[in-house]
Amino acid sequence: MQLSPHYDFPIIVSIDGSPSDQCVPLVRQRRRLEDLLRGLSDEQWNAPSRCGTWTIKDVVVHLAGVNRFWQASAAAGIAGTPTRLLGGFDPAATPSMMVDSLGSITSAAALEMFVSSNDALLATVADLDDTAWTVVAESPMGHVSLRLVMQHALWDSWVHERDIMLPLGLTPAVEADEVRSCLQYAAALGAALSIGLGQPITGWLSVQAANPSVIFAIEVTNLVAISELADGVVSVTASCLQGDAVQLAEALSIRVPLASSAPHEWHALLGRLATAFDTPSEAG
Structure with missing residues (x-):
């Protein structure tokens, strides 16, 4: 399907981190x-x-x-x-x-x-x-x-x-900074594309990944904001995706199936990404 990029302000996605x-x-x-x-x-x-x-x-x-x-x-x-x-x-x-x-x-x-x-x-x-x-x-x-x-x-x-x-x-x-960057970006991309499709997964989501440790929260409104969290600090109200960091990055990039036990909001978000890329969301 054709993308509908967001060219207006405010910028659609922000992710915590140093500018460089x-x-x-x-x-x-x-x-x-x-x-x-x-x-x-x-x-x-x-x-x-x-x-x-x-x-x-x-x-x-x-x-x-x-x-x-x-x-x-x-x-x-x-x-x-x-x-x-x-x-x-x-x-x-x-x-x-x-x-x-x-x-x-x-x-x-x-x-x-x-x-x-x-x-x-x-x-x-x-x-x-x-x-x-x-x-x-x-x-x-x-x-x-x-x-x-x-x-x-x-x-x-x-x-x-x-x-x-x-x-x-x-x-x-497996380089920790690369995995962190790719896992956060894959999550942000799915959330942003859900907005572009007019089917946003709104609210709070979170990720608690290991090997390397990558922990962050995502707020989705009409914008997407990713905030890094300290070890062990994950909102109890957020739908938390847990697992190995590389495998989660692979799943959110539609390369391996997302675990059936993952929160339904994450399956819905992955479905929006799969729609944009015309790819089955459970690709192996």
């Missing part, structure tokens, strides 16, 4: 994935990923393509002229069309595209001060802070890194 806290994990995750890809054989490049009919190479081509959007969005936001490119964007159909449009390319060409697009993106956000990280830029949710645009970019690449590695029998790295 996405920079280190953003760089680390992309460089790590580059190193992994350099070591793959041609057979592995053409092996199936977790993304439907996409091969590993298709996933990398997709990441290179969306990097160009992240870079353009960041540059426009820093310049004070945030883009409005995603009205009517279909997150289910458009990425596949982008990959298909390139036809057959070599694994070496796909890797070069990915590395060069990473270089351009990371150069755009290098050496920014905290004020620059708070400028408004475009994400699939609409106009948010540049920090949240890069948080979406990290989440997308982190999930796709796992889409590449797990089918190959490889063990993905």
